Amino acid sequence: MIFQEPMTALSPVHTIGDQICEAIILHADTNEEQAAEIAVEMLDKVGIPNPQSGLGQYPFEMSGGMRQRVVIAMALACAPEVLIADEPTTALDVTIQAQMIRLIKSLQRDLATSTLLITHDLGVVAQLVDYIAVMYLGRIVEQGDVRAVMKDPRHPYTIGLLESLPSLAQGKERLSSIEGNVPGLAERPPGCPFHPRCAHADPGVCDRGDPPLLHPIGEGRMAACVRLEEIHGGDVE
Ligand code: SF4
Structure with a gap:
Protein backbone atom coordinates (compact mmCIF):
# COMPACT_ATOMS: atom_id res chain seq x y z
CA MET A 1 0.00 0.00 0.00
CA ILE A 2 1.14 3.54 -0.73
CA PHE A 3 -0.02 5.71 2.17
CA GLN A 4 -1.07 9.31 1.71
CA GLU A 5 0.98 10.91 4.49
CA PRO A 6 4.57 9.64 4.37
CA MET A 7 5.64 11.35 7.61
CA THR A 8 3.24 9.17 9.60
CA ALA A 9 3.61 6.10 7.37
CA LEU A 10 7.38 5.94 7.90
CA SER A 11 8.99 5.12 11.24
CA PRO A 12 10.88 8.18 12.52
CA VAL A 13 13.45 6.07 14.41
CA HIS A 14 14.55 3.72 11.62
CA THR A 15 16.59 4.53 8.55
CA ILE A 16 14.99 4.46 5.10
CA GLY A 17 17.17 1.46 4.19
CA ASP A 18 16.04 -0.55 7.24
CA GLN A 19 12.38 0.15 6.46
CA ILE A 20 12.54 -0.82 2.79
CA CYS A 21 14.77 -3.87 3.42
CA GLU A 22 12.48 -5.19 6.17
CA ALA A 23 9.60 -5.42 3.68
CA ILE A 24 11.80 -7.16 1.09
CA ILE A 25 13.28 -9.67 3.58
CA LEU A 26 9.85 -10.50 4.97
CA HIS A 27 8.23 -11.11 1.58
CA ALA A 28 11.01 -12.25 -0.77
CA ASP A 29 13.60 -14.99 -0.47
CA THR A 30 16.58 -12.65 0.06
CA ASN A 31 19.36 -11.98 2.52
CA GLU A 32 20.20 -8.50 3.86
CA GLU A 33 22.77 -7.80 1.16
CA GLN A 34 20.39 -8.69 -1.69
CA ALA A 35 17.59 -6.72 -0.02
CA ALA A 36 19.86 -3.65 0.18
CA GLU A 37 20.62 -4.00 -3.56
CA ILE A 38 16.90 -4.12 -4.38
CA ALA A 39 16.27 -1.14 -2.08
CA VAL A 40 18.95 0.93 -3.87
CA GLU A 41 17.47 -0.04 -7.22
CA MET A 42 13.98 0.99 -6.09
CA LEU A 43 15.17 4.31 -4.65
CA ASP A 44 16.90 4.98 -7.95
CA LYS A 45 13.70 4.14 -9.87
CA VAL A 46 11.65 6.62 -7.83
CA GLY A 47 14.21 9.37 -8.43
CA ILE A 48 16.06 9.59 -5.09
CA PRO A 49 19.43 11.19 -5.91
CA ASN A 50 22.39 9.16 -4.61
CA PRO A 51 20.24 6.21 -3.50
CA GLN A 52 23.12 4.34 -1.83
CA SER A 53 23.57 7.06 0.80
CA GLY A 54 19.77 7.55 0.93
CA LEU A 55 19.57 4.14 2.63
CA GLY A 56 21.26 5.55 5.74
CA GLN A 57 18.99 8.60 6.05
CA TYR A 58 16.10 9.05 8.47
CA PRO A 59 12.70 10.33 7.23
CA PHE A 60 13.13 13.71 9.01
CA GLU A 61 16.25 14.35 6.92
CA MET A 62 14.20 14.30 3.71
CA SER A 63 11.68 16.67 2.14
CA GLY A 64 7.98 15.72 1.91
CA GLY A 65 8.32 14.80 -1.78
CA MET A 66 11.37 12.59 -1.07
CA ARG A 67 9.54 10.81 1.74
CA GLN A 68 6.59 10.18 -0.58
CA ARG A 69 8.95 8.60 -3.08
CA VAL A 70 10.40 6.37 -0.35
CA VAL A 71 6.89 5.16 0.55
CA ILE A 72 6.27 4.39 -3.13
CA ALA A 73 9.62 2.53 -3.38
CA MET A 74 8.70 0.50 -0.30
CA ALA A 75 5.29 -0.44 -1.70
CA LEU A 76 6.69 -1.47 -5.08
CA ALA A 77 9.87 -3.23 -3.87
CA CYS A 78 8.17 -6.64 -3.59
CA ALA A 79 6.41 -6.39 -6.98
CA PRO A 80 2.91 -6.65 -5.45
CA GLU A 81 -0.04 -8.38 -7.15
CA VAL A 82 -2.39 -5.73 -5.76
CA LEU A 83 -1.37 -2.15 -5.06
CA ILE A 84 -3.61 0.17 -3.01
CA ALA A 85 -2.44 3.72 -3.65
CA ASP A 86 -3.93 6.50 -1.50
CA GLU A 87 -3.17 9.88 -3.14
CA PRO A 88 0.23 8.54 -4.29
CA THR A 89 1.34 11.61 -6.22
CA THR A 90 -0.15 14.52 -4.22
CA ALA A 91 3.12 15.72 -2.65
CA LEU A 92 5.15 15.39 -5.85
CA ASP A 93 6.04 17.92 -8.51
CA VAL A 94 4.77 17.19 -12.02
CA THR A 95 8.04 15.72 -13.32
CA ILE A 96 8.33 13.19 -10.49
CA GLN A 97 4.58 12.61 -10.71
CA ALA A 98 4.97 11.58 -14.36
CA GLN A 99 7.88 9.32 -13.38
CA MET A 100 5.77 7.60 -10.67
CA ILE A 101 2.87 7.11 -13.07
CA ARG A 102 5.25 5.46 -15.56
CA LEU A 103 6.62 3.22 -12.80
CA ILE A 104 3.17 2.08 -11.63
CA LYS A 105 2.12 1.55 -15.27
CA SER A 106 5.18 -0.60 -15.93
CA LEU A 107 4.24 -2.75 -12.89
CA GLN A 108 0.69 -3.06 -14.21
CA ARG A 109 2.01 -4.13 -17.62
CA ASP A 110 4.96 -6.37 -16.65
CA LEU A 111 3.65 -8.00 -13.45
CA ALA A 112 -0.11 -7.69 -14.00
CA THR A 113 -0.34 -5.66 -10.77
CA SER A 114 -3.93 -4.59 -10.07
CA THR A 115 -4.16 -1.01 -8.79
CA LEU A 116 -6.82 0.46 -6.53
CA LEU A 117 -6.24 4.20 -6.71
CA ILE A 118 -7.82 6.55 -4.16
CA THR A 119 -7.44 10.13 -5.32
CA HIS A 120 -9.06 13.47 -6.09
CA ASP A 121 -6.71 13.95 -9.07
CA LEU A 122 -8.75 13.05 -12.16
CA GLY A 123 -5.69 13.47 -14.40
CA VAL A 124 -3.91 10.65 -12.56
CA VAL A 125 -7.09 8.53 -12.62
CA ALA A 126 -7.33 8.82 -16.41
CA GLN A 127 -3.78 7.56 -16.82
CA LEU A 128 -3.73 4.68 -14.35
CA VAL A 129 -7.07 2.89 -14.14
CA ASP A 130 -9.69 1.25 -16.38
CA TYR A 131 -12.69 1.60 -14.09
CA ILE A 132 -13.77 4.52 -11.91
CA ALA A 133 -16.16 4.92 -8.96
CA VAL A 134 -16.91 8.59 -8.11
CA MET A 135 -17.79 9.09 -4.43
CA TYR A 136 -19.60 11.90 -2.63
CA LEU A 137 -20.04 11.92 1.17
CA GLY A 138 -18.93 8.29 1.38
CA ARG A 139 -21.32 6.93 -1.27
CA ILE A 140 -20.63 5.93 -4.87
CA VAL A 141 -22.64 8.28 -7.10
CA GLU A 142 -21.36 7.13 -10.51
CA GLN A 143 -19.24 4.28 -11.78
CA GLY A 144 -18.13 2.80 -15.07
CA ASP A 145 -15.38 2.58 -17.66
CA VAL A 146 -13.02 5.47 -16.98
S1 SF4 B 1 -30.74 15.95 -9.49
FE1 SF4 B 1 -29.75 14.01 -8.94
S2 SF4 B 1 -27.77 14.61 -8.09
FE2 SF4 B 1 -29.04 16.45 -8.12
S3 SF4 B 1 -29.95 16.50 -6.13
FE3 SF4 B 1 -31.41 15.43 -7.43
S4 SF4 B 1 -30.89 13.25 -7.20
FE4 SF4 B 1 -29.16 14.44 -6.39
Whole structure:
Protein backbone atom coordinates (compact mmCIF):
# COMPACT_ATOMS: atom_id res chain seq x y z
CA MET A 1 0.00 0.00 0.00
CA ILE A 2 1.14 3.54 -0.73
CA PHE A 3 -0.02 5.71 2.17
CA GLN A 4 -1.07 9.31 1.71
CA GLU A 5 0.98 10.91 4.49
CA PRO A 6 4.57 9.64 4.37
CA MET A 7 5.64 11.35 7.61
CA THR A 8 3.24 9.17 9.60
CA ALA A 9 3.61 6.10 7.37
CA LEU A 10 7.38 5.94 7.90
CA SER A 11 8.99 5.12 11.24
CA PRO A 12 10.88 8.18 12.52
CA VAL A 13 13.45 6.07 14.41
CA HIS A 14 14.55 3.72 11.62
CA THR A 15 16.59 4.53 8.55
CA ILE A 16 14.99 4.46 5.10
CA GLY A 17 17.17 1.46 4.19
CA ASP A 18 16.04 -0.55 7.24
CA GLN A 19 12.38 0.15 6.46
CA ILE A 20 12.54 -0.82 2.79
CA CYS A 21 14.77 -3.87 3.42
CA GLU A 22 12.48 -5.19 6.17
CA ALA A 23 9.60 -5.42 3.68
CA ILE A 24 11.80 -7.16 1.09
CA ILE A 25 13.28 -9.67 3.58
CA LEU A 26 9.85 -10.50 4.97
CA HIS A 27 8.23 -11.11 1.58
CA ALA A 28 11.01 -12.25 -0.77
CA ASP A 29 13.60 -14.99 -0.47
CA THR A 30 16.58 -12.65 0.06
CA ASN A 31 19.36 -11.98 2.52
CA GLU A 32 20.20 -8.50 3.86
CA GLU A 33 22.77 -7.80 1.16
CA GLN A 34 20.39 -8.69 -1.69
CA ALA A 35 17.59 -6.72 -0.02
CA ALA A 36 19.86 -3.65 0.18
CA GLU A 37 20.62 -4.00 -3.56
CA ILE A 38 16.90 -4.12 -4.38
CA ALA A 39 16.27 -1.14 -2.08
CA VAL A 40 18.95 0.93 -3.87
CA GLU A 41 17.47 -0.04 -7.22
CA MET A 42 13.98 0.99 -6.09
CA LEU A 43 15.17 4.31 -4.65
CA ASP A 44 16.90 4.98 -7.95
CA LYS A 45 13.70 4.14 -9.87
CA VAL A 46 11.65 6.62 -7.83
CA GLY A 47 14.21 9.37 -8.43
CA ILE A 48 16.06 9.59 -5.09
CA PRO A 49 19.43 11.19 -5.91
CA ASN A 50 22.39 9.16 -4.61
CA PRO A 51 20.24 6.21 -3.50
CA GLN A 52 23.12 4.34 -1.83
CA SER A 53 23.57 7.06 0.80
CA GLY A 54 19.77 7.55 0.93
CA LEU A 55 19.57 4.14 2.63
CA GLY A 56 21.26 5.55 5.74
CA GLN A 57 18.99 8.60 6.05
CA TYR A 58 16.10 9.05 8.47
CA PRO A 59 12.70 10.33 7.23
CA PHE A 60 13.13 13.71 9.01
CA GLU A 61 16.25 14.35 6.92
CA MET A 62 14.20 14.30 3.71
CA SER A 63 11.68 16.67 2.14
CA GLY A 64 7.98 15.72 1.91
CA GLY A 65 8.32 14.80 -1.78
CA MET A 66 11.37 12.59 -1.07
CA ARG A 67 9.54 10.81 1.74
CA GLN A 68 6.59 10.18 -0.58
CA ARG A 69 8.95 8.60 -3.08
CA VAL A 70 10.40 6.37 -0.35
CA VAL A 71 6.89 5.16 0.55
CA ILE A 72 6.27 4.39 -3.13
CA ALA A 73 9.62 2.53 -3.38
CA MET A 74 8.70 0.50 -0.30
CA ALA A 75 5.29 -0.44 -1.70
CA LEU A 76 6.69 -1.47 -5.08
CA ALA A 77 9.87 -3.23 -3.87
CA CYS A 78 8.17 -6.64 -3.59
CA ALA A 79 6.41 -6.39 -6.98
CA PRO A 80 2.91 -6.65 -5.45
CA GLU A 81 -0.04 -8.38 -7.15
CA VAL A 82 -2.39 -5.73 -5.76
CA LEU A 83 -1.37 -2.15 -5.06
CA ILE A 84 -3.61 0.17 -3.01
CA ALA A 85 -2.44 3.72 -3.65
CA ASP A 86 -3.93 6.50 -1.50
CA GLU A 87 -3.17 9.88 -3.14
CA PRO A 88 0.23 8.54 -4.29
CA THR A 89 1.34 11.61 -6.22
CA THR A 90 -0.15 14.52 -4.22
CA ALA A 91 3.12 15.72 -2.65
CA LEU A 92 5.15 15.39 -5.85
CA ASP A 93 6.04 17.92 -8.51
CA VAL A 94 4.77 17.19 -12.02
CA THR A 95 8.04 15.72 -13.32
CA ILE A 96 8.33 13.19 -10.49
CA GLN A 97 4.58 12.61 -10.71
CA ALA A 98 4.97 11.58 -14.36
CA GLN A 99 7.88 9.32 -13.38
CA MET A 100 5.77 7.60 -10.67
CA ILE A 101 2.87 7.11 -13.07
CA ARG A 102 5.25 5.46 -15.56
CA LEU A 103 6.62 3.22 -12.80
CA ILE A 104 3.17 2.08 -11.63
CA LYS A 105 2.12 1.55 -15.27
CA SER A 106 5.18 -0.60 -15.93
CA LEU A 107 4.24 -2.75 -12.89
CA GLN A 108 0.69 -3.06 -14.21
CA ARG A 109 2.01 -4.13 -17.62
CA ASP A 110 4.96 -6.37 -16.65
CA LEU A 111 3.65 -8.00 -13.45
CA ALA A 112 -0.11 -7.69 -14.00
CA THR A 113 -0.34 -5.66 -10.77
CA SER A 114 -3.93 -4.59 -10.07
CA THR A 115 -4.16 -1.01 -8.79
CA LEU A 116 -6.82 0.46 -6.53
CA LEU A 117 -6.24 4.20 -6.71
CA ILE A 118 -7.82 6.55 -4.16
CA THR A 119 -7.44 10.13 -5.32
CA HIS A 120 -9.06 13.47 -6.09
CA ASP A 121 -6.71 13.95 -9.07
CA LEU A 122 -8.75 13.05 -12.16
CA GLY A 123 -5.69 13.47 -14.40
CA VAL A 124 -3.91 10.65 -12.56
CA VAL A 125 -7.09 8.53 -12.62
CA ALA A 126 -7.33 8.82 -16.41
CA GLN A 127 -3.78 7.56 -16.82
CA LEU A 128 -3.73 4.68 -14.35
CA VAL A 129 -7.07 2.89 -14.14
CA ASP A 130 -9.69 1.25 -16.38
CA TYR A 131 -12.69 1.60 -14.09
CA ILE A 132 -13.77 4.52 -11.91
CA ALA A 133 -16.16 4.92 -8.96
CA VAL A 134 -16.91 8.59 -8.11
CA MET A 135 -17.79 9.09 -4.43
CA TYR A 136 -19.60 11.90 -2.63
CA LEU A 137 -20.04 11.92 1.17
CA GLY A 138 -18.93 8.29 1.38
CA ARG A 139 -21.32 6.93 -1.27
CA ILE A 140 -20.63 5.93 -4.87
CA VAL A 141 -22.64 8.28 -7.10
CA GLU A 142 -21.36 7.13 -10.51
CA GLN A 143 -19.24 4.28 -11.78
CA GLY A 144 -18.13 2.80 -15.07
CA ASP A 145 -15.38 2.58 -17.66
CA VAL A 146 -13.02 5.47 -16.98
CA ARG A 147 -12.98 6.77 -20.55
CA ALA A 148 -16.75 6.63 -20.89
CA VAL A 149 -17.28 8.48 -17.59
CA MET A 150 -14.67 11.15 -18.40
CA LYS A 151 -16.06 11.69 -21.88
CA ASP A 152 -19.73 11.68 -20.95
CA PRO A 153 -20.31 12.12 -17.19
CA ARG A 154 -23.95 11.61 -16.13
CA HIS A 155 -24.22 12.40 -12.42
CA PRO A 156 -24.30 16.16 -11.65
CA TYR A 157 -21.44 15.77 -9.16
CA THR A 158 -19.18 14.06 -11.74
CA ILE A 159 -20.14 16.73 -14.28
CA GLY A 160 -19.20 19.46 -11.77
CA LEU A 161 -15.88 17.81 -10.96
CA LEU A 162 -14.87 17.52 -14.60
CA GLU A 163 -16.00 21.05 -15.43
CA SER A 164 -13.80 22.42 -12.65
CA LEU A 165 -10.62 20.98 -14.20
CA PRO A 166 -8.40 23.68 -15.73
CA SER A 167 -7.77 23.35 -19.45
CA LEU A 168 -4.91 24.70 -21.56
CA ALA A 169 -7.44 25.55 -24.27
CA GLN A 170 -9.38 27.77 -21.87
CA GLY A 171 -8.91 31.54 -21.94
CA LYS A 172 -8.90 33.85 -18.95
CA GLU A 173 -12.46 33.17 -17.86
CA ARG A 174 -13.05 32.05 -14.30
CA LEU A 175 -12.89 28.30 -13.63
CA SER A 176 -16.23 26.74 -12.96
CA SER A 177 -16.70 25.32 -9.46
CA ILE A 178 -19.32 23.37 -7.49
CA GLU A 179 -21.27 25.78 -5.26
CA GLY A 180 -21.12 25.36 -1.48
CA ASN A 181 -19.07 23.08 0.72
CA VAL A 182 -19.04 19.42 1.65
CA PRO A 183 -21.19 19.15 4.83
CA GLY A 184 -19.82 17.59 8.00
CA LEU A 185 -20.63 13.93 8.67
CA ALA A 186 -23.10 14.93 11.43
CA GLU A 187 -24.95 17.25 9.01
CA ARG A 188 -25.63 14.73 6.27
CA PRO A 189 -28.59 16.12 4.26
CA PRO A 190 -31.77 14.02 3.82
CA GLY A 191 -32.55 12.59 0.40
CA CYS A 192 -29.79 12.90 -2.15
CA PRO A 193 -26.65 13.92 -0.20
CA PHE A 194 -25.63 16.20 -3.08
CA HIS A 195 -28.92 18.14 -3.27
CA PRO A 196 -27.82 21.33 -1.39
CA ARG A 197 -25.09 21.86 -4.03
CA CYS A 198 -26.81 20.46 -7.11
CA ALA A 199 -27.93 22.85 -9.86
CA HIS A 200 -30.54 20.27 -10.97
CA ALA A 201 -32.03 19.54 -7.54
CA ASP A 202 -35.83 19.38 -7.53
CA PRO A 203 -37.28 20.57 -4.17
CA GLY A 204 -39.69 18.01 -2.79
CA VAL A 205 -38.06 15.22 -4.81
CA CYS A 206 -34.31 15.34 -4.18
CA ASP A 207 -34.37 16.58 -0.58
CA ARG A 208 -36.38 13.83 1.08
CA GLY A 209 -36.37 10.07 1.67
CA ASP A 210 -33.39 7.79 1.32
CA PRO A 211 -30.36 8.61 -0.86
CA PRO A 212 -30.87 7.49 -4.50
CA LEU A 213 -29.53 4.02 -5.27
CA LEU A 214 -27.13 3.26 -8.10
CA HIS A 215 -28.99 2.07 -11.18
CA PRO A 216 -27.76 0.93 -14.60
CA ILE A 217 -27.42 3.56 -17.30
CA GLY A 218 -26.02 1.32 -20.04
CA GLU A 219 -22.54 0.13 -21.14
CA GLY A 220 -21.73 -1.30 -17.70
CA ARG A 221 -22.25 2.11 -16.12
CA MET A 222 -24.30 3.10 -13.09
CA ALA A 223 -25.37 6.38 -11.46
CA ALA A 224 -27.29 7.38 -8.33
CA CYS A 225 -29.56 10.26 -9.36
CA VAL A 226 -33.36 10.35 -9.66
CA ARG A 227 -33.42 13.05 -12.34
CA LEU A 228 -31.06 11.64 -14.98
CA GLU A 229 -33.78 11.52 -17.63
CA GLU A 230 -34.75 15.18 -17.09
CA ILE A 231 -31.10 16.31 -16.98
CA HIS A 232 -30.04 14.38 -20.10
CA GLY A 233 -33.28 14.73 -22.03
CA GLY A 234 -34.27 11.06 -21.71
CA ASP A 235 -30.85 9.94 -23.02
CA VAL A 236 -29.67 7.88 -20.06
CA GLU A 237 -28.71 4.65 -21.84
S1 SF4 B 1 -30.89 13.25 -7.20
FE1 SF4 B 1 -31.41 15.43 -7.43
S2 SF4 B 1 -29.95 16.50 -6.13
FE2 SF4 B 1 -29.16 14.44 -6.39
S3 SF4 B 1 -27.77 14.61 -8.09
FE3 SF4 B 1 -29.75 14.01 -8.94
S4 SF4 B 1 -30.74 15.95 -9.49
FE4 SF4 B 1 -29.04 16.45 -8.12
